[in-house]
Amino acid sequence: MSDSDKPETPEEGSTRHHVYDGIEEFNKRLPNWWLFTLYGAIVFSIGYWFYYAQSGVPVEDGPRVEAEIARIQAIKMSSNVVIDDPHLWEMSRNAVFIAGGEETYQSLCAACHLPSLRGKSESPAAIGPDLTDGEWIHGAEPINVYHVVDAGVLEKGMPAWGPVLGTEKTAQVVAFILSHHQAP
Ligand code: HEC
Helix, strand or coil, X not given: CCHHHCCXXXXXXXXXXXXXXXXXXXXXXXXXXXXXXXXXXXXXXHHHHHHHHHCCCXXXXXXXXXXXXXXHHHHHHHHCCCCCHHHHHXXXXXXXHHHHHHHHHHHHHHHHHCCCCCHHHHCCCCCCCCCCCCCCCCCCCHHHHHHHHHHCEHHHCECCCHHHHHHHHHHHHHHHHHCCCCCC
């Protein structure tokens, strides 16, 4: 530190002994509010570091991030709904699609297939078959399930939902059913 940079006792109006590009600097103490903000930030950072890095309290951002990713993927998938096996499996792993499908299911399908999806397996009085067992009357591929929901099996009492729901909602409800099954 050169002589000219030595801090002086602060005096109102005195300047430091350096000049840069014609600019002089007043020699003033840092104001107390500024210093206390700095000390406060240091104390806070120690507490913060201890809480987040040392205390072992789990601080979870994972579920929030996953929900956000699912939301973005759902928007992408909705803007271009492709109906084939890989896409239907993909939808069946998306929380937003599953939630949309579950809503439709509980309001339109649960009457016959029961809220648990287990239909006749749960109660012989149910009209619709079990949608959670691995047995499919009309084929086990997602596209088969989609076609049954879309076109129905009118002679057996399964209505056609495609005209009522449209492609996206039909895909969502199929995704909800598939979410109870393992992708191959
Ligand atoms: C009025 C009663 C009824 C309602 C409501 C109903 N279903 Fe069905 N569903 C049936 C019946 C009966 C069958 C069996 C058809 C058969 O035997 O071929 C069936 C079959 C199915 C199948 C094929 C199962 C298999 O093993 O291949 C799927 C998938 C299905 N329903 C989904 C749905 C969805 C999704 C909804 C709501 C959007 C719905 N169902 C609403 C009566 C219903």
